[in-house]
Amino acid sequence: MPVWLTHFTTTYLMWNEGPMIWGSDVLILLTMLGIVVTLTRLRRWKWLWREWLTTVDHKKIGIMYLLAALIMMFRGGVDALLLRTQLAVPGNHFLSAEHYDQIFTTHGTIMILFMAMPFIFALFNIVVPLQIGARDVAFPYLNAISFWLFFFGAMLFNISFVFGGSPDAGWVSYPPLSELGFDFGPGENYYLLALQISGIGSIATGINFLVTIFKMRAPGMKLMRMPLFSWSVVAASVVIIFAFPALAIALALLTLDRVAGTHFFTILHGGDPMMFVNLFWVWGHPEVYIVILPAFGVYSEVVATFARKRVFGYSSMVLSLMLISVISYFVWAHHFFTMGAGAGVNTFFAIASMLVAIPTGVKVFNWLFTMFRGRIRLTLPMLWTIAFVPCFTIGGATGVMLAAAPADYQYHNSYFLIAHFHQVLIGGVVFGMLAGMYYWWPKVFGFMLDVRLGKIAFWLFNIGFYVCFMPQYALGFMGMQRRMYTYPTDMGWGTLNFISTIGAYIMGLGFLFIVIQVLYSIKHGERDLTGDPWDARTLEWSLPSPAPHYNFAVIPTVTERDMWWELKERKETDRLKLKSDMITPIHMPKNSGRPFLMGVSFFIAGFGLVFEWIPIAVLGLIGILLSLLFRAFEYGDEHTIPADEIRETEAALGRL
Amino acid sequence: MAFIEYALHGRVANEEKPLEYQDPEQSIKILGFWIFLATDMLLFGCLFATYLVLRTHTDGGLTAKQLFDVPGFATETFLLLTSSFTGGLATLAMRNRNKSAVLAWIAVTVLLGLGFLGFEVSEFAANVARGATMQRSAFLSAFYTLVGTHGLHVSIGIGWMIVTWIQIARKGITRVTARKLFVVNLYWHFLDVVWVFIFTVVYLSGVVM
Numbered sequence: 001m002p003v004w005l006t007h008f009t010t011t012y013l014m015w016n017e018g019p020m021i022w023g024s025d026v027l028i029l030l031t032m033l034g035i036v037v038t039l040t041r042l043r044r045w046k047w048l049w050r051e052w053l054t055t056v057d058h059k060k061i062g063i064m065y066l067l068a069a070l071i072m073m074f075r076g077g078v079d080a081l082l083l084r085t086q087l088a089v090p091g092n093h094f095l096s097a098e099h100y101d102q103i104f105t106t107h108g109t110i111m112i113l114f115m116a117m118p119f120i121f122a123l124f125n126i127v128v129p130l131q132i133g134a135r136d137v138a139f140p141y142l143n144a145i146s147f148w149l150f151f152f153g154a155m156l157f158n159i160s161f162v163f164g165g166s167p168d169a170g171w172v173s174y175p176p177l178s179e180l181g182f183d184f185g186p187g188e189n190y191y192l193l194a195l196q197i198s199g200i201g202s203i204a205t206g207i208n209f210l211v212t213i214f215k216m217r218a219p220g221m222k223l224m225r226m227p228l229f230s231w232s233v234v235a236a237s238v239v240i241i242f243a244f245p246a247l248a249i250a251l252a253l254l255t256l257d258r259v260a261g262t263h264f265f266t267i268l269h270g271g272d273p274m275m276f277v278n279l280f281w282v283w284g285h286p287e288v289y290i291v292i293l294p295a296f297g298v299y300s301e302v303v304a305t306f307a308r309k310r311v312f313g314y315s316s317m318v319l320s321l322m323l324i325s326v327i328s329y330f331v332w333a334h335h336f337f338t339m340g341a342g343a344g345v346n347t348f349f350a351i352a353s354m355l356v357a358i359p360t361g362v363k364v365f366n367w368l369f370t371m372f373r374g375r376i377r378l379t380l381p382m383l384w385t386i387a388f389v390p391c392f393t394i395g396g397a398t399g400v401m402l403a404a405a406p407a408d409y410q411y412h413n414s415y416f417l418i419a420h421f422h423q424v425l426i427g428g429v430v431f432g433m434l435a436g437m438y439y440w441w442p443k444v445f446g447f448m449l450d451v452r453l454g455k456i457a458f459w460l461f462n463i464g465f466y467v468c469f470m471p472q473y474a475l476g477f478m479g480m481q482r483r484m485y486t487y488p489t490d491m492g493w494g495t496l497n498f499i500s501t502i503g504a505y506i507m508g509l510g511f512l513f514i515v516i517q518v519l520y521s522i523k524h525g526e527r528d529l530t531g532d533p534w535d536a537r538t539l540e541w542s543l544p545s546p547a548p549h550y551n552f553a554v555i556p557t558v559t560e561r562d563m564w565w566e567l568k569e570r571k572e573t574d575r576l577k578l579k580s581d582m583i584t585p586i587h588m589p590k591n592s593g594r595p596f597l598m599g600v601s602f603f604i605a606g607f608g609l610v611f612e613w614i615p616i617a618v619l620g621l622i623g624i625l626l627s628l629l630f631r632a633f634e635y636g637d638e639h640t641i642p643a644d645e646i647r648e649t650e651a652a653l654g655r656l
Numbered sequence: 657m658a659f660i661e662y663a664l665h666g667r668v669a670n671e672e673k674p675l676e677y678q679d680p681e682q683s684i685k686i687l688g689f690w691i692f693l694a695t696d697m698l699l700f701g702c703l704f705a706t707y708l709v710l711r712t713h714t715d716g717g718l719t720a721k722q723l724f725d726v727p728g729f730a731t732e733t734f735l736l737l738t739s740s741f742t743g744g745l746a747t748l749a750m751r752n753r754n755k756s757a758v759l760a761w762i763a764v765t766v767l768l769g770l771g772f773l774g775f776e777v778s779e780f781a782a783n784v785a786r787g788a789t790m791q792r793s794a795f796l797s798a799f800y801t802l803v804g805t806h807g808l809h810v811s812i813g814i815g816w817m818i819v820t821w822i823q824i825a826r827k828g829i830t831r832v833t834a835r836k837l838f839v840v841n842l843y844w845h846f847l848d849v850v851w852v853f854i855f856t857v858v859y860l861s862g863v864v865m
Contacts (some may be wrong), residue, residue, distance in 0.1 A: 091799055207691045217682050241691060245698035253706065253801065262790050262797035263715075264706065270713030270794035275706055282702075632819045635832070 012164055020099070024162050042404030054591040057549050061147050063444060066437065068151060069119035070515075075158065076115050077511055079107035084468075087497050090489040097485045101168035102187065106161070108171030113195060114154040116425070117202060118292040119433040122149070122295055124209055124233055126444055127436075130540035131227050133218025133558065135551050138211040139204075140408055140589040142636065146201040146208065148599025149457065153198030155321035156606050160190035164611065167191035170483065172280055173254070175265035177272045178576040180258045186610050187220040192255045193606040199247050206240030209233050215351065219540070220558035227538045227562075228304075228317055232297025236290050239328055243286035250279035257613060274339065281332035288425065289328040293321060295432025296363055299385050302435050303367050305536045306382040307374025310562060313366040320359030327356050337408045346405040353403035357396055364393060380454045384435035387462050391427030395420060413483075416476025419469045426465060434514075442533045444544045447525035453517035462512030468503025471496035537565035542576050544653045550586045550641060553578055553650050578656050586641045598627040674751055675834040677749055682835035689839045693846050696809075700850050703802040704857060705824060711862075713794035720795070720862030723788055725779065729859045733773045733851065736810075739768035740848035743841045750837050758837065762821045765844070769814045776807050799858065809847050816840050 001009075009015040015022065039045050049336050052060060082103050086095045095103065125143070129136055137143050160166045166467055167187040169178035178188050213234050217226065243322055253264040254276060263269040265276045304311040311317060333341060333349040367389065376382065398420040411417055474495050480487065534542040539556065540547070542564045556576050560566050565574045605620025607613075650656040670678055677683040704858065743765045749757035782802070790800040820840050824833050 066837075139688060179721055196708070198847065203695050207688055207695070210691060211688045215687065242698060245695050246702050249702035249706070255795070256801065260790065262801070263794045264797050264801075266794075269717075269792065272709060272713065272716040272794065275709050279702060279706070331787060461669075577799060629819065632816075633823070635827075 004390040008171060013162065021162060024190060028162060030574075031148060044067075046619070049593070050591070053596045054593045056136070056144045056589050056591055056595075057135050058129050058140065058143060059549070060123045061143055062122050062127075064147060064474070065118040065122035065150070066444075068154065069115050069122055069433075072110050072115040072118065072154060073511065074515075076107050076110040077508060079103045079110065080083075081504055081508055083107060084501040085465045085497075086486070087484075088501040090487050090491070092486050094173065094280045096486075098168065100485045101170075101483075102161075102166035105167045105170055105173075105187075105191070106157075109157065109167070109191065109195070110154075111286065111425075112291070113198060114150075114428050116433070117198070118150055118154075119429075120236065120291055120294040121146075121202075121205055123229075123298065123436045123440065124205065124236075124434070126210060126440055127218075127540065128209060128230055128233055130443070130543060130547060130551060131230050131538050132213060132216065132221060133539050133552060133555055134212065134216040135555075135586065136589065137208050137437055138216060139208050140154075141592060141595065141631070142204050143208055144592065144595035145265040145598055146205045148595050148622050149201030149204075149602060151591065152599040152603035153194045153196075153201065153606075154206040156197065156603055156610070157194035158185065160194075160610075164190070172277075172284070174280075175254060175257070175276050176267050178254065179241045179266050179606060181266070189255070189258060189610040189612075192251045192258070193609055196255070197602045197606055199244055202240055203244045203248075204368065206237040206244065210241065213237075218552075218555050218558050224315070224318070225561045228311060228314070228321075228407045229294070229297035229298035232293045232295075232321055233299070235325040236293040236434060238350045239286045239290045239325045242329065243283045243290065246279050247287075250276055250283065253279075255609075259377075259609065277339070278332070278337055281335045285332040285335065286325075287423075288327040289324055290385075291429045292432070293324065295388075295429050295436070298381075298432045298436035298439065299367055299388060301538065302381045302385045302439055303370045304562070305534050306379055307371045308377075309370055309374040309537075311366065312369035312372075313362070314561065316362055317366055322357060323359040327352060329405065331356065334403055334405075334408070337405045338412045349404050350408075352380035354400055354573045357400050360396060364389060366646070378436075380449065380451060380458065381435040381439035382429045382533075383455070383458050384438065385456070386434070387425055388431040391423060391431065391462075391465070395423030395427050399424060405435060407491065411476060413481055414476035415480045415482060415508070418482050419472035422469050422472075427470075439534070440540075442528040443531075443540055443543075443545050443547070447521060447527050448533060449521045450517050450525060453513055453520060457513035457517060459510075460513060461507050464503045464506030464510055466503070468500050468507060471500045471503075475500070483642065532564075535568075537562040539564055542567075542573075548649050550588055550646070553586075553646050553655075554582045578650055580647060580656060583643045583646050583650070585643050586646060587638045590637050590639050590643060592637070594627045594631060598624060601627060614643070660755065675753075675829070675831060676750075676838040679831040681834070682831055685835060686839060686842075689842060690817055693842065696846065697850075700802075700805070700853075703798075703805060704853065706857070706860050707798040707802045710794040710798040714799045715793040715795075717793040717796065718783075718786065718788045719861055720799075720858075720865075723783060723799075724785075724859050724862050725782070726863060728775060728782075729855065732772050732779070733855050733861055735772040735775065736848055736851050739765045739772065742768060742844050743844045747838060747841050750829055750834050753829055755824065758829065759821060760835075762817055762824070766817050766821070769817070769844075773807060773810055773814070776803070780804075803854060803858065806847065806850055809843075809850075813840065813844050813847060 013021070013025070039048060052064065055061065083100070086092055086100055089200055104469045125137070128134075166188040166322045166369075167173065167190055169183055169188060172190055173188065176182060212232055213226070253262075257271075259268060263271040265271050267273070278360075300311050300317060325509060330352040331349055333345060334353045337346050337349070367385075371386075378386075398416070402411055402417060402420055438454065439451060441467050478491075478493060478496075480491070480493050480497075487497075507520070528545045531544040533545070534541070538560070542556070543551065557564070564573075564576075567575060601620045601623025603620070604623060605617050608617030610619055647656060673683075673740050676686065738793050742761050746758050746761035746765060749761055788796055790797050817840055820833070823836060
């Protein structure tokens with residue numbers, strides 16, 4: 001092999017690092033080949049471009065987010081299993097220390113930013129316009145840009161594994177460790193740029209959905225008649241808008257330190273690493289509320305539907321959502337009580353952190369009271385919701401323990417903390433997102449997911465969860481620290497770690513069953529011909545499944561909360577029935593390939609900056625600029641659906 | 657006529673409102689842009705916070721007092737504040753449906769913006785010639801990044817103004833171009849407000865304290 005080729009394969013492809021990289025390379029190549037061959041054989045390239053890559057339809061964008069979130073959950077989950085395998089027994093060297101660092105970094109980053117975020121955005125997109133009686137979001141074109149920025153940000157982050165090396169300074173990426181002096185590979189740059197790109201998309205999504213909900217609700221749908229999921233999207237969007245700029249700055253300044261040689265967070269020349277830590281958590285703590293609030297929204301919808309009762313304490317539910325989003329800004333320093341901010345500061349943040357438990361407690365009690373004396377149906381969404389209650393309550397209680405600043409000096413960065421935040425993020429967010437996925441699946445795809453396989457997945461995942469994380473609380477008390485690569489036998493941590501690893505594998509099996517369930521149901525799942533398979537309460541269930549691409553042929557006028565349920569109770573569903581002469585032409589936004597190309601340009605620019613290959617970065621920036629310019633000169637980005645076509649569609653759906 | 661108009665349920669064009677707000681689709685974009693400005697403000701807020709933390713971390717290099725050139729930043733302030741006024745005049749002319757006045761005032765605004773940028777670039781160049789590079793100290797890193805981010809915003813604003821100028825020249829004053837002009841002016845005024853803070857927090861306090 002010529003020298004330059006050897007250099008290339010060693011430096012960039014890391015072929016000298018052994019079988020794990022080779023295996024990944026082969027798998028990626030096979031997957032790509034599989035996709036290309038399948039698309040070509042089925043002649044689906046045009047279909048892919050027309051129906052998906054250029055779409056601005058919120059429902060399709062939602063599906064793409066969902067798919068991406070599940071794939072990223074797989075990637076993050078494989079990372080988790082590798083970590084747990086390494087920790088299963090004392091003195092283990094299954095992974096090298098460097099790989100271990102990289103894998104816990106990618107596990108955390110992917111699960112928060114490339115799994116939880118797209119998962120909530122999937123539900124935002126799928127549900128909100130249907131629930132508030134709109135035909136799309138306020139800015140459909142921007143919505144597509146948001147998706148592609150997320151997608152290409154995630155791609156950029158993921159290719160680091162096989163091209164140049166993954167980031168390895170933890171998902172929080174604290175300097176000075178993440179500065180050039182200690183971490184000179186391209187991995188950290190990948191982290192900074194991938195998060196920056198997807199973060200821009202997230203800010204745009206926050207703006208988009210806030211405007212959508214404020215301006216595009218069906219007539220008569222006053223704010224206090226709005227379904228609670230949409231309320232939770234308001235709360236989450238507000239937090240996104242106020243929190244993400246801080247992340248953008250934290251990342252940008254660290255990028256400048258690494259690329260331009262500035263001294264924001266270095267130890268030399270007066271830099272202050274604590275500034276990064278503050279900026280990061282000013283975003284970071286609100287971020288976990290961004291992902292939990294929509295999950296709270298899902299639980300509210302699911303509980304009311306499957307207890308067949310109006311949700312208990314609607315106004316207090318709204319108020320507590322908003323309170324949580326406000327308090328989320330005053331708790332960030334609890335992530336570093338031990339860094340010496342002083343007793344006064346710690347007291348403030350300790351009390352603020354404990355305060356979060358109050359509105360959250362209100363919500364938990366409201367869900368329980370909604371179930372109380374309800375006619376509960378144990379469907380899959382309801383199972384996940386019921387499982388959430390004890391899980392999140394334990395996680396919340398250990399959170400209050402951690403919020404007690406003096407006690408935190410004992411638990412800080414121990415496995416107690418690991419167990420706590422996995423319990424709230426899995427028990428809260430993942431359970432919630434899965435509940436939401438099961439709940440709205442028939443609305444999106446028009447068929448139900450198989451219940452038997454779903455129940456197996458549910459039990460495996462839940463049992464696995466407790467087996468995995470309960471021992472970690474104990475390990476924390478026994479002194480085991482997070483991010484520990486391996487440990488000696490005489491610490492006595494071996495047994496609990498082994499149990500924990502078994503639990504992780506059971507969870508992995510649970511995930512596998514979800515995948516099997518989806519694949520099985522595509523073929524054998526029961527079709528939903530009613531549009532309302534759960535006998536549910538809100539407007540989206542008054543539409544056929546899947547909804548036509550203009551959603552509502554005629555926008556309904558809303559007269560009360562849980563409108564669809566009330567109409568069914570009073571046998572007045574005819575009020576929403578279409579009449580031929582009510583239908584007028586509808587204007588819808590046109591598809592556009594530009595958001596996708598803009599995502600590609602961001603990817604190229606980001607990739608160039610990662611390796612500081614300036615010509616490539618400039619090429620990407622030119623692409624971004626051109627797509628902005630073409631958009632500025634674009635007039636008439638909408639098309640009209642004639643009334644007759646709508647009549648035909650609705651008649652075919654049996655609604656006219 | 658837009659899908660949003662239907663989504664907004666027959667709230668058809670309202671002639672009593674200012675031109676840029678008459679079409680619901682355009683009016684909703686203005687709201688979206690206000691919220692974007694909130695995020696941009698927070699972006700600058702974080703940069704200001706960083707600057708205030710690192711302001712005294714000069715590491716033996718030039719301090720704010722030694723560095724800042726009063727006539728220079730006073731001129732920059734004068735140019736930018738005036739450009740914000742002329743931008744406002746463009747909006748006023750737009751509401752009076754006076755196309756040529758709109759085009760003229762945008763052109764003046766762009767020229768004043770370019771003047772501002774020219775002074776800023778020469779200020780930075782002079783600083784660097786004195787050894788005050790952004791790699792020299794944490795204070796300088798924060799200074800160049802904060803003021804430079806504002807300068808970058810101004811540059812984008814200038815490009816955006818030119819693009820808007822071309823569209824108004826071609827299409828005249830319509831509900832769509834009126835909204836475009838209004839939004840780019842919002843952006844421009846916002847940058848003016850940010851500059852007022854840079855002027856006081858960075859330059860004035862730097863010279864005085």
